[in-house]
Amino acid sequence: MAELLDKAKNFVADKVANMKKPEASITDVDLTHVGRDGIQYNAKVSVTNPYSAPIPICEISYTLKSAGRVIASGKVPDPGSLKASDSTMLDVAVKVPHSVLVSLIKDISADWDIDYELEVGLTVDLPLFGDLTIPLSQKGEIKLPTFKDFF
Secondary structure, three states, X not given: OHHHHHHHHHHHHHHHHOOOOOEXXXXXXXXXXEEOOEEEEEEEEEEEOOOOOOEEEEEEEEEEEEOOEEEEEEEEEEEEEEOOOOEEEEEEEEEEOHHHHHHOHXXXXXXXXXXXXXXXXXXXXXXXXXXXXXXXXXXXXXXXXXXXXXX
């Protein structure tokens, strides 16, 4: 009887391990707003749902780093659902206070951009797996606006 149970466990484990899972990628990071309270960037995350049913997204967490320091972090609670058998584009708003930008003045003054690393955790609720977090990471540089961008 124990041998039969082991075979059943192995069969189920093998099937679950080979099931398709949602895939995601960060496609773009852009400056969207400059205000008195800080600067807001928008990260676009493309997520492909291989299932024929929509998948609810529990939350999106993000951490924006520059020069090895965290300059912004947060969560987007209940951002909606992934479309069934399709790709969904998600917008993640990242707010950076001006006080943090002042501490990055050395990096900014060299080339008027911020070298960054954006880490995003997309948590979805899969019926057989439970909550599954898809980790994403992207490095790049964000160009800061100049006076001529405003006039």
